[in-house]
Amino acid sequence: MSLSTDIKEYALSLGYDRVGFTTADSFPVLQRELNDRSDMYDWVGSWLLRNADPTNVLPEARSVIALVYDYFRHSYPEEMTGKVGRYYLSWGTGGPPHPIHRARNVLLIEFLQNQGCRVGWGLPSRPSAARTGVTNYGKNCFAFIEGIGSFVSIVALVIDKELEYDTPTYDVNCPEECTLCIDSCPTGALYEPLRMNPHLCVAFNSYSTPGSNIGQGQEVLPLELREGMGTWIFGCDVCQQVCPRNQAKLKAELPPNVFLEHIADDFQLEKILNITDEHYRRMYDLLAMNYINDKRYFRRNAAVALGNQGSQEAVPILNEAMQDPDELIRGHAAWALGRIGGNRTKKALESSLSRETSEYVIGEIKTALAMS
Ligand code: SF4
Ligand code: SF4
Incomplete structure (x- = not known):
């Protein structure tokens, strides 16, 4: 079997929903956008622009691997809906106590290293996923997988080995007349x-x-x-919630996430206004990519x-x-x-x-x- 097949099969066995490969060329559209709209993207500093060229992440870069995970597999507790973005469902890309999603990434990186690959990470995720053909775009800027929607998380890695490349999907697969996301943005x-x-x-x-x-x-x-x-305290899902391409998932009967149901009561706004250190630690540890570092x-x-x-x-x-x-x-x-x-x-x-x-x-x- 080829290295491409080995990687794809191992990644799918870990639970990723889509895996795709592309070249390690730079991402010129992203570079142009970051330069043209530097007033809007001043907060990313130079790192995203730098990482838009994979050779800045890994000098021996040959291939980019995009791995996409559908994190919306469980129903979202009522108490959290409209307050915390559903990205919360992909909790634990950070450390313990719930490192399951992080473990998936770590296992894949270890696998690549055991195959003799040098590995780098931190590439722009949505452009990587589009160029590997595993997602397409929505007008709301999110990456979509047909049949799954946009509630997905993406990991983009770069390695120093050639792979068999997939066909890019730069398309915006939205109905031409639809502007619901733009009209609904508060x-x-x-x-x-x-x-x-x-x-x-x-x-x-x-x-x-x-x-x-x-x-x-x-x-x-x-x-x-x-x-x-509105009532958002971390994130905002409005431009994804209104999207017709997400309705099948949003209306699906999904099993409850027993753990989230257990802690859902913590998300009452009155409790958060008077948040304790213990409560904050529980939220902080579990929020995927928690950006807030002061309660x-x-x-x-x-x-x-x-x-x-x-x-x-x-x-x-x-x-x-x-x-x-x-x-x-x-x-x-x-x-x-x-x-x-x-x-x-x-x-x-x-x-x-x-x-x-x-x-x-x-x-x-x-x-x-x-x-x-
Ligand atoms: S404010 Fe909400 S609806 Fe508007 S772009 Fe941001 S996440 Fe989307
Ligand atoms: S709301 Fe409409 S325009 Fe916006 S991403 Fe969804 S389908 Fe596309």
């Missing part, structure tokens, strides 16, 4: 087919924070994006989400948050109270204003009072 981040501005994206703003490993996002959530963030940003996002949920029942807990030692939490709780509105929130805001000393929070309270 902040206008997805502004035309295959063009998204991360700085306006709910997902990006939910987890790109100062000190995060996905850009140095803003500490204070931009006012103009807060309503659009105050989950709290910040939960305050905004409670405001957008709009229930008067959240007023007491937000009012309590107005006494939090962290001004970031007080500021976003004030906005949430203003968003909920009503006499009770107005009184709570006025009372907070009388004792507040932070200029930042005073500004937030005044904005909130103008809203309520």
Whole structure:
């Protein structure tokens, strides 16, 4: 058997849904996009541009391997839906306690090394998967597998051996007239087919924070994006949820994920607003590619989400948050109270204003009072 066949069979036996091979040529379309829209992609620094040429990852690069995994195999608990992106279902690409998906990647890399291959990783995943022919694009910028949809994770590796290459699929396989994803994007981040501005994206703003490993996002959530963030505290699935190409999967009767059902209760917004270290550790350990590295940003996002949920029942807990030692939490709780509105929130805001000393929070309270 050839090396290509060996790799494909081993990868499929590990549970990957698709495996494809392509040359180690650079990705000129991505390079051009990153250069042309450098104002939108300033947060990736130079690493993505650098990795768009596989020889920068592995000087002896000859072939790229794309491995795609359908992570949407279980139903998603109601408590998490609309709050955390379904990418959560691919938890554990990081370390313990749930390293199953990471183990798949590690086993494959070990297999390649045992075949005498040098291996590099960190290549742009969606362009790699398209060029290996295992996915095609949607206008929402996601990679799709026909019959599975876009809830897939991709690993792209580069090796120093020639393989038998697959046929690329650069197509956008969407119905020509469909613009549901663009029309539904709550902040206008997805502004035309295959063009998204991360700085306006709910997902990006939910987890790109100062000190995060996905850009140095803003500490204070931009006012103009807060309503659009809805109840999302980590990620956003809107442009995938509305997509006709994902409906079969979204409507399918999938078995429950027993573990997620077990921890689903942790995802109540009130609990996240007052998240404990233990609760944070459980979320942090399990969120795939967790970009937030300080629990105050989950709290910040939960305050905004409670405001957008709009229930008067959240007023007491937000009012309590107005006494939090962290001004970031007080500021976003004030906005949430203003968003909920009503006499009770107005009184709570006025009372907070009388004792507040932070200029930042005073500004937030005044904005909130103008809203309520
Ligand atoms: S993830 Fe959400 S905010 Fe970002 S482009 Fe999609 S719909 Fe828009
Ligand atoms: S919503 Fe429509 S246009 Fe957008 S990715 Fe899905 S099929 Fe394509």
